[in-house]
Amino acid sequence: MAMNTGLEPALSDSGGWKQLSGDWRGDKEAFKGVPWGKAMMWIFLLSDTFIFSCFLVGYMSVRMTTTDPWPVPSEVFALTIAGESIPLILIAIMTFILISSSGTMAMAVNFGYRRDRRKTAALMVMTALFGASFVGMQAFEWSKLIEEGVRPWGNPMGAAQFGASFFMITGFHGLHVSIGVIYLLIVAFKVARGDYERKGNYQIVEIAGLYWHFVDLVWVFIFAFFYLW
Amino acid sequence: MSQTEGQQHPIGLYLKIWGLLFVLSTMSYMVDYFHLQGMLRWSLIIIFMLLKAGLIVSVFMHMAWERLAIIYAILLPPLCILVLISLMAAEADYIFWARVLFFGQSADAVAGHP
Numbered sequence: 001m002a003m004n005t006g007l008e009p010a011l012s013d014s015g016g017w018k019q020l021s022g023d024w025r026g027d028k029e030a031f032k033g034v035p036w037g038k039a040m041m042w043i044f045l046l047s048d049t050f051i052f053s054c055f056l057v058g059y060m061s062v063r064m065t066t067t068d069p070w071p072v073p074s075e076v077f078a079l080t081i082a083g084e085s086i087p088l089i090l091i092a093i094m095t096f097i098l099i100s101s102s103g104t105m106a107m108a109v110n111f112g113y114r115r116d117r118r119k120t121a122a123l124m125v126m127t128a129l130f131g132a133s134f135v136g137m138q139a140f141e142w143s144k145l146i147e148e149g150v151r152p153w154g155n156p157m158g159a160a161q162f163g164a165s166f167f168m169i170t171g172f173h174g175l176h177v178s179i180g181v182i183y184l185l186i187v188a189f190k191v192a193r194g195d196y197e198r199k200g201n202y203q204i205v206e207i208a209g210l211y212w213h214f215v216d217l218v219w220v221f222i223f224a225f226f227y228l229w
Numbered sequence: 230m231s232q233t234e235g236q237q238h239p240i241g242l243y244l245k246i247w248g249l250l251f252v253l254s255t256m257s258y259m260v261d262y263f264h265l266q267g268m269l270r271w272s273l274i275i276i277f278m279l280l281k282a283g284l285i286v287s288v289f290m291h292m293a294w295e296r297l298a299i300i301y302a303i304l305l306p307p308l309c310i311l312v313l314i315s316l317m318a319a320e321a322d323y324i325f326w327a328r329v330l331f332f333g334q335s336a337d338a339v340a341g342h343p
Binding site for chain 1: 299
């Protein structure tokens, strides 16, 4: 049994779950100037990077191995507006919406550090609204494709693997956006209520922002590899 | 109380990056709209993608102002994925030709293979 020398923080000695969480959380800074919450969010995002990379690499593999022609995304995702077929237009609009939400989120972080909680909360709610409209458009896109007969195991346009890749990748991304919307609304509510006023610590807004920017970042890759390639 | 803790940058910077991201997105959409094909298409898509990703990570996620320790801890590990990509690409190429050889294949599938 090691003696308690009094040098270690008390938390680390209590054993069990308390010790475990204490070791991870105990206000220790593995990276100077980076609070633990932010470091943990970065590490989570790193692991999420690998998950999305696996999906995209899997998509690359099935697209390279199939001997059937791959459906042309430019045509599959075209919309007819005012009698004219515009290629990929809905996806382009979704891209602009997600970028705008990243812009409002970056500004929310800024106002948070200026301790302007009304503007911070308002900008975060705006970000969440952009996110919700993104998910809405995705639902529209999904139902349109399902109506056209696209299924995870086949579709009328070509290679059967198209549906599996599409539903898997955009579905998982949409799930991230949906969770992000809920997460942002919770933090925005707490900011507006003044939960962080006493400590004057608005780092939570930056941490929530990191998650949101990551969702936008993943979309950049999905847009390039799935929709444009 | 004038505290400078945390990531404090002028709003104008975010607006400029926002604008740049819009421009880059429009340009990558134009790649599809004007039906550019082949190497030109693929390299433009990748260039615009990397520029957008770089702007988001460095400015919006504040990576440009973090210390080197966390930059390396977060940005270097994903490079391993390049190994996975090259392994899977080599394997996928093999499977494609195996399918062509053993299942018989239409000429256009072979022609469309990069």
